[in-house]
Amino acid sequence: MNFRLLSALIVLLVAFSLCAACTGSGEPTGPSQTQTPAVTATPAPTTPVSLTPGPTQTVPPGKEVVFGIEPGYPSRYTHDLTITFNGGKGQDFVNGIDLRVTKSTGEVITEKMQPIKGENVIIKNAQGENRVEITVALVTGGSYKITDEIVKVA
Numbered sequence: 001m002n003f004r005l006l007s008a009l010i011v012l013l014v015a016f017s018l019c020a021a022c023t024g025s026g027e028p029t030g031p032s033q034t035q036t037p038a039v040t041a042t043p044a045p046t047t048p049v050s051l052t053p054g055p056t057q058t059v060p061p062g063k064e065v066v067f068g069i070e071p072g073y074p075s076r077y078t079h080d081l082t083i084t085f086n087g088g089k090g091q092d093f094v095n096g097i098d099l100r101v102t103k104s105t106g107e108v109i110t111e112k113m114q115p116i117k118g119e120n121v122i123i124k125n126a127q128g129e130n131r132v133e134i135t136v137a138l139v140t141g142g143s144y145k146i147t148d149e150i151v152k153v154a
Helices: 002-019
Strands: 066-071 081-087 094-102 108-113 120-123 128-138 143-153
Touching: 066 143, 081 094, 081 128, 108 120
Parallel strands: none
Antiparallel strands: 066 081, 081 120, 094 108, 094 128, 128 143
16 A cells, blocks of 8 residues: 555656646747837936035924034144034934035035944045035934035135
């Protein structure tokens, strides 16, 4: 009885393996015969850098944070600009901080900061008028541009 069951099981497994084999048509596969339309690339319009501050947004109540922007720090001889995260009521809600500094020369510097009290970024050789934009992303969703101002480094 076990012999009949074993042989029936083997025949069944062989039948399943034959059914699971490739069922292709045997023709070689190549590139499809349909033609794709040619795509012409149009250059994206470049926006010129602007030293004119734009509007800012207010974060929801209880989620306010404070930044220190110090021109000429740590040394006024090197014309550095230091941006420091000073914390605030909403420091635990901040997910990320994006900085964008447009120097008077037109050079744009983007940096990311961690929401750690005392964390700072030093922008080197920032002599003249610089546009400082600070955008914070909150864990509750949404990002807010909280600072957009001109800072003069003498």
